[in-house]
């Protein structure tokens with residue numbers, strides 16, 4: 001029996017998670033998986049119900065789980081809360097608490113969606129890149145941080161900091177991922193300006209000696225941002241720190257036409273993981289049956305693959321996504337001419353049906 005903790009969160013979170021669970025149920029049936037699925041609170045929903053964005057009960061359940069599926073957190077109604085109570089703190093809290101330092105963000109363009117990208121099809125056709133983002137360090141967590149009075153005015157400050165061991169372990173994840181793929185790794189930093197990046201580069205080069213088959217390159221983050229829109233197919237795996245990875249992964253997501261398509265995995269040393277779509281809670285369309293559930297469904301596939309070891313079930317889900325896109329079904333965010341626009345629930349049902357066909 002494997003235990004999955006489901007944390008729907010805020011905004012469109014509950015709707016998309018609901019569709020993903022329909023898919024998971026069906027795939028568990030088809031592949032004979034024994035799963036125990038519990039539900040917990042996180043983000044604004046947790047603040048509303050329990051007074052904290054990452055309550056103790058959720059923390060306990062998270063530690064017990066073999067894998068966690070999360071929807072999204074955040075909403076305008078929580079923006080006035082003091083910082084430690086904001087929904088985002090729930091997400092940062094669970095990442096940090098479980099030591100989920102390795103964030104894998106694949107950006108894959110489904111051929112059926114080439115027209116949905118804002119870039120010309122020939123620039124993005126066949127795109128398949130993986131961003132490996134460090135997730136528990138850097139300026140997100142560095143001390144000191146704060147807002148204080150200095151010389152008669154307020155200053156705000158944060159600290160970008162990485163230890164050698166933190167760099168080394170994420171570099172290894174990057175190299176290992178590259179070994180499974182095209183054997184090219186681009187490390188992104190700002191070593192021309194920042195000491196933290198100077199150390200980053202030095203350690204990545206050192207780790208690289210253990211992976212002679214991987215072709216290692218380095219790029220400054222400003223250039224990487226430019227290269228991603230100029231010629232994104234030059235990349236196989238990119239490895240970078242927390243803040244650069246946050247920014248570059250949104251950019252990479254947009255190359256694929258919709259941020260609504262991209263899943264992510266956040267893993268710790270034990271390979272227990274948190275899986276979530278990379279998009280946010282989209283409060284503007286919440287509860288309207290408009291959200292695209294595919295990123296969450298693909299997050300379930302990653303969960304089955306990376307934390308539970310069910311590769312064939314993961315492939316079954318990914319194949320179903322391809323089939324539904326082939327059939328021309330699209331949610332509003334990825335719709336183009338000649339396709340059939342459907343809502344969140346209809347997309348989920350179509351995915352479930354596509355799974356069944358797969359097994360027939």
Ligand code: IPM
Nearest residue numbers: 073074088089091092246278
């Ligand atoms: C992400 C998000 C989060 C981050 C926010 C919601 C805290 O943007 O997962 O990329 O900055 O890491």
Ligand code: MG
Nearest residue numbers: 246247249250
């Ligand atoms: Mg982000």
